Amino acid sequence: LRKAYPLAKTELLFNSPYELLVATMLSAQTTDRQVNKTTPELFSHYPTPQALATADCEHVAQLIQGVGLHRTKARHLVATAKILTESFQGQVPQTLPELLTLPGVGRKTAKVVLANAFGIPALAVDTHVFRVARRLGLANGKTTEQVEKELESTIASDQWIAAHHRLIQHGRQVCRARQPLCNECCLRDYCPSVQN
Numbered sequence: 001l002r003k004a005y006p007l008a009k010t011e012l013l014f015n016s017p018y019e020l021l022v023a024t025m026l027s028a029q030t031t032d033r034q035v036n037k038t039t040p041e042l043f044s045h046y047p048t049p050q051a052l053a054t055a056d057c058e059h060v061a062q063l064i065q066g067v068g069l070h071r072t073k074a075r076h077l078v079a080t081a082k083i084l085t086e087s088f089q090g091q092v093p094q095t096l097p098e099l100l101t102l103p104g105v106g107r108k109t110a111k112v113v114l115a116n117a118f119g120i121p122a123l124a125v126d127t128h129v130f131r132v133a134r135r136l137g138l139a140n141g142k143t144t145e146q147v148e149k150e151l152e153s154t155i156a157s158d159q160w161i162a163a164h165h166r167l168i169q170h171g172r173q174v175c176r177a178r179q180p181l182c183n184e185c186c187l188r189d190y191c192p193s194v195q196n
Contacts, residue, residue, distance in 0.1 A: 076104025128171030
């Protein structure tokens with residue numbers, strides 16, 4: 001995977017930890033491309049946690065209506081911004097337990113922020129990582145948290161961020177959910193799930 005995807009990185013566009021946190025929260029059940037279309041206008045209205053903390057949820061929902069679950073996500077964004085402002089001096093926290101206190105932030109979102117905003121070793125398991133890791137036999141877990149633990153126990157921590165991005169890129173381009181391109185896969189000789 002290192003050879004196939006030497007430059008793999010997040011496709012979410014951001015300029016600060018706050019922007020990455022918001023973008024990652026928006027990305028659930030939505031493509032990164034759609035999030036990247038949505039965030040510029042959102043950030044033009046609410047460039048800081050302090051600005052978003054005082055926002056009307058309905059206005060935020062209108063700005064992000066291109067993403068799935070936009071009303072729920074709008075409520076979570078405003079609530080999260082209030083907590084960032086009141087409890088974290090307007091800064092995005094840099095620990096997993098603190099990030100998990102934010103509404104709408106689960107393990108995947110928290111680990112994406114730790115890895116991509118702060119360079120802290122973290123291996124986020126999204127739908128692509130979950131699928132590809134299980135197909136390749138790197139993990140057998142039935143939940144994302146089980147797969148996360150298995151991958152973290154077998155991959156060196158200094159490779160977690162890169163492995164996350166490479167597994168995602170492989171899942172998007174080759175090891176797709178439907179009709180995986182096994183004949184084009186650089187790992188076909190090693191994969192126990194290869195389809196002919």
